[in-house]
Amino acid sequence: MGAVVSVGLPVFGLIFLGWVAARRGILGPASTDALNRFVYWFALPAMMFSAMFRVPMAELLNLNFAIAFCGGIVCTLVLWGLAQALVFRDSAAKAATLGHAAGYANTGYMGIPLAGLAFGPAGLAPAIIATVLTAAVVFAVGIIAIEAGLSRGGLGSTLVRIGRSLVTNPTLIAPALGALWAASGVPMLAPLKTFADILAGAAGPCALFALGLFLAGQPVRRGLDGLGWLVFLKLIVSPYFTWLIAFHVLSMEPLWAKVAVLMNALPTGAGAFVLAQQYGLKVAETSAVILVSTIVSVVTVSILLALYAG
Numbered sequence: 001m002g003a004v005v006s007v008g009l010p011v012f013g014l015i016f017l018g019w020v021a022a023r024r025g026i027l028g029p030a031s032t033d034a035l036n037r038f039v040y041w042f043a044l045p046a047m048m049f050s051a052m053f054r055v056p057m058a059e060l061l062n063l064n065f066a067i068a069f070c071g072g073i074v075c076t077l078v079l080w081g082l083a084q085a086l087v088f089r090d091s092a093a094k095a096a097t098l099g100h101a102a103g104y105a106n107t108g109y110m111g112i113p114l115a116g117l118a119f120g121p122a123g124l125a126p127a128i129i130a131t132v133l134t135a136a137v138v139f140a141v142g143i144i145a146i147e148a149g150l151s152r153g154g155l156g157s158t159l160v161r162i163g164r165s166l167v168t169n170p171t172l173i174a175p176a177l178g179a180l181w182a183a184s185g186v187p188m189l190a191p192l193k194t195f196a197d198i199l200a201g202a203a204g205p206c207a208l209f210a211l212g213l214f215l216a217g218q219p220v221r222r223g224l225d226g227l228g229w230l231v232f233l234k235l236i237v238s239p240y241f242t243w244l245i246a247f248h249v250l251s252m253e254p255l256w257a258k259v260a261v262l263m264n265a266l267p268t269g270a271g272a273f274v275l276a277q278q279y280g281l282k283v284a285e286t287s288a289v290i291l292v293s294t295i296v297s298v299v300t301v302s303i304l305l306a307l308y309a310g
Contacts (some may be wrong), residue, residue: 003302007113007296013107014205015291018212029217035210036277039203039282044135044274045174046199047108051132052178053188053196059125060132060179064250068260069130073103076233083229090282093149097281100142100234101147102287109204110297115259118305126256128174130263135271136144136175142275150279184264207270214277215287227285230268231293235300239265258308265304267293284298 053058077099084095105111107130111176115127151157166172173308181188186195242264248256269288276286 003307004110004114004298007110007117008298011109011208011294012210015212015215018209018214021209022216024301027213032210032213032217033277035213036274039207039210039274040278041170043194043199043203043206044098044271045170046131046196047201047203048135048171048175049178050196050200051128051135053182055132055182057179057183059129059203060119062126062129062256064246064252065126065129065256066133066259067262068242068246068250068252068257069133071162071245072238072240072260072264073138075241075245076238077096077102077103079237080229080233091149093146093279094282096142096145097151097276097279098230098285098289099136099145100275101268101272101282101286102230102273103238104138104142104240104269104272105130105134105234105263105266106294107134107263107266108269109208110266111263113302114305115262118262118308119259120254122255123259126259127263130205130260132175133256134263134269136172139275140166140172142272143172144277146279146281164307199232204270210277211273211287211290214273214283215291227292230285231296234289234293235265235297238271239304262301262304262308265297265301267297 020194022029022031080099080102081095084090088095090098107127111130112124112127115123144162147162151161228230239261243261246252246260252260268286270290272286273283273290276283
């Protein structure tokens with residue numbers, strides 16, 4: 001449990017600093033949106049570009065790992081869709097926003113350090129790939145689902161809207177450019193790499209700080225509807241489906257299978273808040289899921305790591 005606490009404390013610290021800044025009037029209400037836009041349009045694309053550029057293409061094309069990791073998320077979202085149809089009945093766009101919160105794991109800030117602590121250097125490669133898949137694939141699917149839910153016209157206008165979003169969205173363009181650059185084999189100039197790294201390094205801290213700013217003005221109790229469902233899906237159901245796929249459907253190297261399960265057992269990442277804030281959908285609920293799932297994960301992830309150690 002100590003390992004999870006030590007990794008999770010900086011996450012809480014950044015959220016708390018944002019909360020203090022808002023409560024003491026250091027930053028005003030408009031700061032949340034401004035900071036979130038900086039993350040969405042600049043820092044997060046830089047992080048995605050850098051991640052895609054650095055991961056060797058051979059490792060990125062580890063299909064079994066990608067299927068296990070993403071498959072667990074897909075199965076979880078199917079259950080969430082059923083819950084929406086039978087219980088909650090939100091609009092399609094709102095349901096997609098909350099579904100994204102149930103699938104977007106904190107693989108970067110918590111996953112990579114925990115994988116290194118649990119499995120040593122060998123655990124870092126699959127954790128980094130999970131981070132790339134989360135930032136590029138899961139984030140992109142969230143955008144597509146929300147855009148589809150917001151469309152009011154027929155199939156043609158919906159496809160046009162989604163297509164326009166895909167070709168103009170910086171969080172989709174950046175990882176594609178990073179992958180193309182990596183595949184080209186052309187080395188990146190040191191100043192450009194440093195620039196991208198500095199900008200990328202701001203993504204996580206700024207997103208968590210913005211989350212704290214938002215929480216200061218919106219009581220968490222406003223986002224408690226369906227919270228138990230989402231936290232349960234994120235921390236229990238998603239890793240369970242990943243475990244089934246990794247250990248009982250596919251033939252995977254045991255360490256990579258374990259890391260896939262660990263990555264999907266992590267709490268919701270701040271990227272879910274960035275997307276919710278960008279579209280103005282279910283922001284309070286998404287914030288509550290991030291906060292509560294991070295707290296509960298201290299217990300659930302510790303149990304998982306104990307099972308691995310045994």
